Amino acid sequence: MYDTIIIGKGPAGISAAIYLKRSNKHVLVIGKDNGSLYDGVMIDNYYGFPGGISGTELIERGVKQATEFGIEVLQEEVIAIDKLDHFTVTTNKNTYEAKTVLLATGKPRTTLRIKGFQQYRGKGISFCVTCDGFFFRGKHLALIGYNDFMLHELKDMEFLTDKITIFTNGNPLTVPVEGYPVVEDKIIEITGDGEVAKSILTENGEYAIDGIFVALGSPGAVDFATRIGALVEGSNLVVNEDFQTNIEGLFAAGDTVGGVLQVAKAAADGMHAAIALKKILKK
Amino acid sequence: MYDTIIIGKGPAGISAAIYLKRSNKHVLVIGKDNGSLYDGVMIDNYYGFPGGISGTELIERGVKQATEFGIEVLQEEVIAIDKLDHFTVTTNKNTYEAKTVLLATGKPRTTLRIKGFQQYRGKGISFCVTCDGFFFRGKHLALIGYNDFMLHELKDMEFLTDKITIFTNGNPLTVPVEGYPVVEDKIIEITGDGEVAKSILTENGEYAIDGIFVALGSPGAVDFATRIGALVEGSNLVVNEDFQTNIEGLFAAGDTVGGVLQVAKAAADGMHAAIALKKILKK
Helix, strand or coil: CEEEEEECCCHHHHHHHHHHHHCCCCEEEEECCCCCCCCCCEECCCCCCCCCEEHHHHHHHHHHHHHHCCCEEEECCEEEEEECCCEEEEECCCEEEEEEEEECCCCCCCCCCCECHHHHECCCEECCHHHHHHHHCCCCEEEECCCHHHHHHHHHHCCCCCCEEEECCCCCCCCCCCCCCEECCCEEEEEECCCCEEEEEECCCEEECCEEEECCCCCCHHHHHHHHCCCEECCEECCCCCCECCCCCEEECHHHHCCCCCHHHHHHHHHHHHHHHHHHHHC | CEEEEEECCCHHHHHHHHHHHHCCCCEEEECCCCCCCCCCCEECCCCCCCCCEEHHHHHHHHHHHHHHCCCEEECCCEEEEEECCCEEEEECCCEEEEEEEEECCCCCCCCCCCECHHHHECCCEECCHHHHHHHHCCCCEEEECCCHHHHHHHHHHCCCCCCEEEECCCCCCCCCCCCCCEECCCEEEEEECCCCEEEEEECCCEEECCEEEECCCCCCHHHHHHHHCCCEECCEECCCCCCECCCCCEEECHHHHCCCCCHHHHHHHHHHHHHHHHHHHHC
8 A cells, every 4th residue: 555646747746746755655656658748849948948948858757766766657657546544546456545636737729629528528428436326327328438447437327327328529439339330430520409419420420318427538646536535626636734734644746726827836736735744643 | 116126036036036937027136155055055855856956056956947947046145125015125236116025035954053153042132133123222332243234223223322332253454344343253152130231251251231132143134134124033024825925025935934944845836826926916
């Protein structure tokens, strides 16, 4: 059992990992990709780097710094976080257990750029089967996704209805799906009656639905948080001055809690969260 | 007239300078030395530096980063800050004017390690002639110091009394002093009656005094702040969530405002202060 599992290998996550490890805490970092510090992004204003540094290089330096301290940094994709008396973190490869979890997955910059998407968001379009699925029992549901994350949502959806259609939105399916129709066309529009979404229009056809669930790409901090019952405001996790959410032991730091989306702030958040985590872990 | 003069060239000061300069603000950084990031200090836990980095190297990288942005970084010693309708910053070489000032001088790690010093601190031992001198009008005062800072305090003291003795505490005098006795011996003890300091004991003699003022080394943020009327709690400047002190236009960031004394926190403070300064400067 880890003291803390940190999800995200950016400035907030790695900074927290270093401070925790220096206090002899047993930490694990699980990171999928470079998030908003992707290739091509230049950071000029992070203190200590004359001439700037690329996002990729900064991420790599951070991971190197962590591994030099003996911290495990895994390249896996977290699909679910659950809490009973402790936390269970499920990735595409394994499950891990921890006393506390720090969400430092950054701010997802992606959304579905489809006509009608913004209009019907929250009006028949949802992002969390566990949260909103209840209202759609027995209905005909669309699940937009193509990978592990979609499969995880599909399993939750099966408790609600057997009328499910998978839409990959043009992405190749990376997981096996059995017993449900899969539409691999690109989605062109989501239409409705003005009040609620009613159908999905693809390049090759129109599909009437009662509800749409989106599980595209990877779940972010807000997805995990919502599922586990943590408070979210807009696209930010709500944390107290110790960077703890309303769920005991669940912390969040960096872009995911809002404020200025800057490396300096994320690194400092991670440090502060680690200091607070140390206090909790002492108990 | 500068938009902002930043005093201190460490993580908080340089970070603020970069953010302000990126917003086209006219900034000047005045730094004296590396403060607590002196030679020999290794920083392992600042995000982005695998293997750690020495304090000196980090400071140098920061200054290089700032000058590459076209920011002036002066190697001068600030002796006084005054405010009328704008700020005047006096160094050992020149005076500069600015609309706002950011104090980022770090936390002074020095104090007088002399027997009786802690006992009589605040009981006959003071650190600010402008603040406490009034209570010692016409009295026999000791001024402990040896450089520009001491000379600045001496000029304020002359309005109060002509019975002044300078004690350099073993330091060679670096400024000319005329008309007052100068004792260059090392101070061994400050003695008193238990209530208040009464005399200074050096290697070679004992000197009866009514009050002692300390102006050793360089003034720090707390010294400047106290003189200008800013609130201080213990050894920390009191700032609001925008890093502004109770004096309009006077900001402080980094170690000098307290909290954890870490590079990540100082750099983030500087960034946050810069964002708040930009808003004020817009008005």
